Every structure is written in structure tokens, then in C-alpha cells.
Amino acid sequence: MKSFLAALALGTAMLAQAPAFAAGPVAAPVADTDLQKLVALMAPADAITRLAGKAFDAGMEQEVSTNAKLKAAYDADPALRAQVGGTLRDQFTGILVADLPALRTQLETILKAELTPSEIADTLTFFNSPTGQKVRAEVYETMGNTPGQSEQEMQQAAIASVMGKMTAEDYPALMAFAGSTASQKMGTVNPKISAASQAWAQKLVQANRPKMEALAVKLTADYLAKKKGAK
Structure with missing residues (x-):
């Protein structure tokens, strides 16, 4: 699974393409609440939910395409795929969003260690600006449209x-x-954020894989039993 927080890396990588100008006035020291606000902008629940859903859809599509038996079953009964896939998708996104506070805590630790209070304030100000909001929205939109690409390909796109x-x-x-x-x-911070978010997502996937696989079996059995009973 790709790092959902690669969005931050993509946004700031784009900024690195611009020529350097003199830095603006140094902002006053900020409280931890500003750090939390910045992290919330980097890892918003709504965007994580959308990206997780699209990542799940891409992963399921790949799994089905490489499993002839599963593909045949879903091709023969599209409603079965919709039932199983839809429920698993909701479970998958719910698991990630429920654990989002843990990821945000990790990101806060990284940013607090790497950026000064004034740099946190500068970054928060930019991403809250109309231009920063446009950058964030476009980056998340691009990521959602290219879930199967490598991180480098997503960055370029x-x-x-x-x-x-x-x-x-x-x-x-x-x-x-x-x-x-x-x-x-951010050129130094981005790889750390990407690595932390990827490890977080992979840990959740591995921890919940048995439960998800068992749920898939149960959903399939329940669907087929209900369909048989309706005949």
C-alpha cells in the first residue's frame, strides 16, 4: 500500500521546483495547537477516507485480475462482488480513519523535531491560504486518480x-x-513523513488481514445462502 501522506511530499516537492526567494519575516513562536492544526491539514480524515477507498478498489481489482477462480465468480455474479467489495471497503477505510490519531501523533513528533515554531507557523499559514488550499486539493485529487502508480510517478503527475x-x-x-x-x-522531512505513514498503513493492513479475510468468506457465504433461499 502506498503512503497516504505522500500527498504532503508531493505538494512540497512541487514548491521545490520554484526559484528561491528571500524568506519572509520570522513568525512568533507557536503553541503545540498550531502543530496539531498543521498535521490535521496534512492528514485530513475526509481525504484519507477517499484515498483509502480508492486504494482498496485498486487493490481488489488487482487481486481479482490475478485470481481466475475469484474473477469467474464475480463475473458470473456482479452483485456478489458489489456486496463483498463494498462491505470490505467500508471496513478498510474505517480501520484507517479510527487509527488516524496515532499517525498524527507520529507526524507531530517528526515535525516538532525538524521545524522551528516559526517554520511551523509559516507552513500552516501557506497551506491555509487560498493557494495552499488549491495545492492540497489538487495533490489529493491526483493521488486518488492514480492509486496504482509508484510514488515517483504520482509525484510527477x-x-x-x-x-x-x-x-x-x-x-x-x-x-x-x-x-x-x-x-x-521539507525536502528532509518529507521522506520521514512518507516512511512513517507507509509503515503505519502496512501495520494496520497486516494486523487486520485475518479479520478481513474471514469477513470476506462470511459475506460470500451469507450472500450465496440468501440467494439460494430466495429461489
Whole structure:
């Protein structure tokens, strides 16, 4: 499973393409609540839910395509696939979202160790700005549309997509943040965020795999029994 928090890496990687400008005034020290707000922007529950759902759909499609018996069963009865896949999808996304506070705690630890309070404030200000919101929305949209691609491929697609949506009004904020120390440090922070988020997701998948597989068997049996009883 790919790192859902690669979205942050994609967004700041795009900023790294811009030429450096002088950093703006140093912001006042910030409280931990600002750190939490920044992490919440990086790992929003709604975006994680959408990405998890699309990642599940892509994974299921791959599994079905490589399992002839399963493919034949689903081709013969599309409603069976919809029933099993839909329920498992909801379970899968629910598991990830329920454990999101644990991931956010890890990200807070990384950011607090790597960024100064003023750099946290600068990053939060940018991602809360109209331009920053556009960057975040476009990155998550691109990730959701390319769940089967490698992280490098997603990064290239996101950079192209974001830059294609930028207007003249966006460039002042874009360039100002690109020239800040916060943006420069994100080149080091991004791999740590990506690794932490990927490990978090993989751990959850492995821990819940037996339960998910058992649920798939039960859902299939229940569906077939109900279908047989209706005849």
C-alpha cells in the first residue's frame, strides 16, 4: 500500500521546483495547537477516507485480475462482488480513519523535531491560504486518480497537475513559501513523513488481514445462502 501522506511530499516537492526567494519575516513562536492544526491539514480524515477507498478498489481489482477462480465468480455474479467489495471497503477505510490519531501523533513528533515554531507557523499559514488550499486539493485529487502508480510517478503527475492549475494570483504566495526555510527543510522531512505513514498503513493492513479475510468468506457465504433461499 502506498503512503497516504505522500500527498504532503508531493505538494512540497512541487514548491521545490520554484526559484528561491528571500524568506519572509520570522513568525512568533507557536503553541503545540498550531502543530496539531498543521498535521490535521496534512492528514485530513475526509481525504484519507477517499484515498483509502480508492486504494482498496485498486487493490481488489488487482487481486481479482490475478485470481481466475475469484474473477469467474464475480463475473458470473456482479452483485456478489458489489456486496463483498463494498462491505470490505467500508471496513478498510474505517480501520484507517479510527487509527488516524496515532499517525498524527507520529507526524507531530517528526515535525516538532525538524521545524522551528516559526517554520511551523509559516507552513500552516501557506497551506491555509487560498493557494495552499488549491495545492492540497489538487495533490489529493491526483493521488486518488492514480492509486496504482509508484510514488515517483504520482509525484510527477501531481507536480504537472498543480502547476497547470496555478494562476498569476497564486505565484506570490507560492514563491514566498518556496523561499522560506520551512519549505527548504521539507525536502528532509518529507521522506520521514512518507516512511512513517507507509509503515503505519502496512501495520494496520497486516494486523487486520485475518479479520478481513474471514469477513470476506462470511459475506460470500451469507450472500450465496440468501440467494439460494430466495429461489
